[in-house]
Amino acid sequence: MLAPELPGRLSAAVLVVSDEVASGADADRGGPVAMSLLGDLGVAAVKTAVPDDPALIRTAIVEAIDAGARVVLACGGTGIGPHDHTADVVAGLLSFEMPGIAEEIRRQGYGHTPVALVSREIAGVVQPEQGAPVLLLAVPGSRGGIRDALGVVGPMLGYIIDQLDGAGHV
Numbered sequence: 001m002l003a004p005e006l007p008g009r010l011s012a013a014v015l016v017v018s019d020e021v022a023s024g025a026d027a028d029r030g031g032p033v034a035m036s037l038l039g040d041l042g043v044a045a046v047k048t049a050v051p052d053d054p055a056l057i058r059t060a061i062v063e064a065i066d067a068g069a070r071v072v073l074a075c076g077g078t079g080i081g082p083h084d085h086t087a088d089v090v091a092g093l094l095s096f097e098m099p100g101i102a103e104e105i106r107r108q109g110y111g112h113t114p115v116a117l118v119s120r121e122i123a124g125v126v127q128p129e130q131g132a133p134v135l136l137l138a139v140p141g142s143r144g145g146i147r148d149a150l151g152v153v154g155p156m157l158g159y160i161i162d163q164l165d166g167a168g169h170v
Contacts, residue, residue: 010071010157010158010161011044011045011068011069011071012038012043012045012046012069012070012071012073013046013064013067013071013072013073014031014034014035014045014047014048015050015057015060015061015072015073015074016031016047016048016049016050016075016141017050017051017075017077017086017141018051018076018141019083021049022050022051023051028049029143030140030141030142030145030146031047031049031075033143034047034075034146035047037146037147038071038073038150041154041157043071046064046067048064052085052086053085054085054089057074057077057085057086057089058089058092061074061089061090061093061126061136062093065128065131065134066131068131069134070133070135070161071135071136071137071157072126072134072137073137073139073149073150074086074090074136074137074139075141075146076140078120078121078122078138078139078140078141078145079118079120080120086138087120087121087122087138089138090122090136090137090138091122093136094122094124094125094126095125095127095133096125098124101121101123101152101153102121102123104152105121105139105145105149106119106121109144109145109148112144112148113144116145119140119145120138121137121138121139121149122136122138123135123136123137123153132164133164135153135157135160135164137149137153
């Protein structure tokens with residue numbers, strides 16, 4: 001761990017972006033993985049499913065931030081298909097990007113499947129008008145993609161939040 005322990009001091013929101021999951025036509029397989037991995041890190045999280053609709057994705061992210069989430073993980077909709085909108089919505093909300101995180105998630109994914117290179121993960125920070133900065137990530141909705149994403153960012157969550165809150169560098 002690069003910074004102090006996380007239990008009790010960090011809340012997160014997992015946003016499952018899927019038309020099928022939101023409508024109940026398919027089971028949510030990725031969201032429970034994200035919740036479990038965040039729980040293993042000592043992060044309290046809530047999970048919501050929304051259709052892959054730009055306005056609904058944006059609203060869900062803003063509501064999660066307004067509710068106090070310091071980390072928002074938008075899972076799904078990061079591909080290149082006509083119904084993949086998550087990356088574009090997330091990019092429009094960011095105050096600044098953290099490209100190294102997204103690059104490493106793709107690199108980890110490529111170790112499992114070459115199609116990871118066409119995924120559009122985005123990592124960055126939202127600075128709300130009121131409240132603390134928020135780490136916002138758009139990651140694949142697959143169980144493997146979520147494992148890769150949290151495998152990359154999980155060990156750094158404490159450090160990232162400390163930096164956003166003004167702590168000195170390690």
